[in-house]
Amino acid sequence: MSSRVESLVASGHVAEIATAVRGGQVRAREVVECYLDRIAKHDGTLGCYLRVDADGARRRGDGVDAALASGATVGPLAGVPIGIKDIFCTEGIETTCASKILKGFIPPYESTVTARLSAAGAIGLGKLNMDEFAMGSSNENSAFGPVRNPWDPARVPGGSSGGSAAAVAAGLCAASLGTDTGGSIRQPAALCGVTGVKATYGRVSRWGVIAFASSLDHPGPFGRTIRDAAWMLSAIAGYDPNDSTSIAAPVGNYVQACAGGVSGLRVGVPEEYFSVGLEPEIESAVRAAVETIRQAGATVVPVSLPHTRYAVAAYYLISTAEAASNLARYDGIRYGHRATNVGSLEELYARTRGEGFGSEPKRRIMLGTYVLRSGYYDAYYGKAQRVRRLITNDFQAAFADCDVIATPTSPISAFKIGEKISDPLALYLADVYTVGPSLAGLPALSQPCGFSSAGLPIGWQLIAPPLGEETLFRVGGAYEAATSWHQRRPRALFGTEVVA
Amino acid sequence: MSRITIKEVEELATLSRLQLEGDEAERMRGELEAVLSYIDAIQALDTTGVEPLTHAVGFPCPLREDELEPSLPIEAVLANAPRKDDRFFEVPRIVPKSDGRTEKTGGTR
Amino acid sequence: MSIADVLSRWEPVIGLEVHVQLATKTKIFSPSSAAFGIAPNGATDPLVLALPGTLPRLNRAAVDMAIRLGLAVGGRVRPECRFSRKHYFYPDLPKGYQISQFDEPIVEGGGIEFLFEGKPHRVALTRIHMEEDAGKNIHASDGRSLVDYNRAGVPLCEVVSEPDLRSAEEAAEYVRALRVLVRTLGICDGNMEEGSLRCDANVSIRPRGTVPYGTRAELKNINSFKNVKDAVTHEIFRQAALLERGEKIVQETRLWDANRGVSQSMRSKEDAHDYRYFPEPDLPPIHVDEAWLADARSRLPELPMARMARYQQTLGLPEQDAVVLSAEREIGGYFDAALAHPGMKDLGKRLANWVMNELLARVTDPRELVDANLPIPPANLAELVTLVEKGTVSGKLGKEVFAKMWDERLTASAIVERDGLAQVSDSGELEGICVQVVAANPDEVARFRAGDKKLQGFFVGQIMKQTGGKANPKAVSEILGRLLK
């Protein structure tokens, strides 16, 4: 392995890898091999990948090299190895959503997002671990074992896209795909020290993304840096007729926006997002980040999001109701796990689902069934949708006074595996800062903004109005230009703490 | 405070087609009760006159033209099926009948 | 206990829910075929199979058909309607929920109009909503069931009537009228045996002269007009017998078994009716604007009741004829096509007679009338009617000509020419025959002249015999009049 490839992979920048491959400085196949080596070396400990498609990745790498050798034009991400959360259907490649109930399921079709990445030349290395059906924020709910945080393997990487965040942080792929329903991209990005973006609801297609809560599910990318995330989002965003909630508006120039600067931008800071339960080190890191952006030319204004305290309740009502519905199809008839030796249809359903689902999906199915029962709709689901309107209105009002809102991503940094597993409610409450933008369908990202005294990453969240992705990238780009948190690496995995 | 009884948990499990094993029902009872108690705080908020928000996007449903695309080939249709018979998916007998006659039931509600 | 007996004490209250399969090419939410008769599971796609990650995409044609139906029944087409998910577990329902409409259906109100007991009648509708069909469970005799998902996702309109029907006959006529309507609109093929039109009936009874509704039972699986009548009648009996024994009616769903002529309770779990509806998050609300409505309205064909009125008012047809000719889309269509030929407007009744007495006698399914292989297309019938009217062929021979046209697929004029069936109107030739007949029957001539005018028929008969029936009756009576003076 040439040191050139190794240093490329250590820095792991999407654009640099693509440029080097396109320019012939490295071969795509070499880059793939380097990542496969790293996976072989480190993933036994970390558990990021559920499935590594080494042969497929090598084949696609060779394909890129052959195309370049023949003078054919290649996509903007040609030769960039990525990881794919196991919630995206990949044709011919087992897709389980980290659930026993989908073990062995091989989709006959491809998700729009993964198809677009392939078309852009990106090379899928394999399928990434996650919380079962994207339910969780610690990745301890995977049926196939937890993912460990690259900064401290005793700790969780966050979730539900824990494998996607950890794989990027550990250099086991250059970038990755995740999904965010109530914070499942942003929270693990914060806990793993990488950048994660959830675009406007409808900006990235859900076709082929296994549904958790349909009105809240947002596919999106992870990258080491804001530009990596911008490259990835550029490749996957845009109208898709297969998704009836897909937005037809043109896609912005996210990469260019990273260099757009923040002069004239108004950054809103909602006091409701700096409340009880927020770790002091996180609060001071986020406030310092706001100050950095102010110094870079933005103005800072206080805003108010008064219904924030109802957001977690509304989120869990809506998401569990939709989840109970979306998970009704897992019946052991057409695909997936099926109980054996059943005597009746009722037994087939109850045992297949009882055996196939882990405790978190079961809990949420039960809760969702409860809130949709006849007689309960108005008090629960109907009420939650009205609260969802109020929360959306809060953001709309706030955006009259500012262009982007800055908050902490998570009130807590990465905790120990097993520490909170017996108290589901406590973990639900930790979603407090991410569920608001989810309910309102707003674009939001999490970006590294510091480290705790325990050496754990801290992230801040930026929220923009609908289709305001470019504003997010402007702020994120300006912040990276002024700081170096994004260059930090877990020493055990890179042999160094900072990569330029 | 929402009180959830074990009986309610069992009803929910039946309605959700989830077989609960061992102490699962009892554990679930406590967890559901805790979460619902928290969620109940939402009832304090007055939402009179507030229009429910069902979709985060503001545009109407797009419409697909009535143009035929090929079916999935039958091998792909059945490839993931745990049990199949010829071109069919197989399930246990749906309506237990004493006389074993062949009949068709079901249909759309 | 006779039905009349039962009905003297109890008044039935019946509401019908008819599922109308829409005649689209593809499914309501995905692009695989909606056709009937494809090999099991050979008309599926990832969405139909409810593969994880699939999303519904609404078929414009299905919405358009629902709009046309709504306009045809005079209902209100909502400017905004939406889909909801209706949950239940059943192997033929791949997603574990049916995408249906709940609180915001596409059409509200309206009514189905038809002649009932000789009088114009209207049954009010509550609503019409769109939804997807389920697949089919096939029950093998060895204790397993097999599932075919071809039908899952075929678009349906569920037409829900008010509980305004008061007899089994009225219910059957209502379904018949609805079938004619959807076939006239071209939105459903109406094949009840293929399940294109399926009926559920909500039946309750109450003591005559009382107002509150009794407890109702929902009858499912009613697949023919006869079934509608039989199932409802059976249910009225069943409920009356229970109530008269002092027992209670249980609110339940019952499955009609047409073979055995009985219904059977489908009640299984206490959760059967907790469908846990909520708005379908994968489909934003559907907007139907004025332009769409106006366009759909402009594409509505003449509706059965209007056609019936036109036949009576502008053609002067008797009601009976108008009913027959407008009873099926294809009959009216055939009749109108023939009517469009020159001269036919004034011969409406004659044409109607030919259609009803000759054509329909040879057709078992009205759809044969629009078949390209129909032996007598409308133009050819119009020609025959013209030939008879002009006297080229006699009315009696005309029937023979019709039979030959049907069997040999030839035009009337071709047959008349080939077989020399044209009436003999040439006075020279006829005169000769008449003279001959008169001369050959002196006794009859004498009796006729003596006043036995009934013998006119004898002479005409003799002349017809001589001419092989081709003599023009008018000319014959004119000549005979002269010769027998």
Ligand SMILES: [Mg+2]
């Ligand atoms: Mg119904």
Ligand SMILES: [Zn+2]
């Ligand atoms: Zn229905």
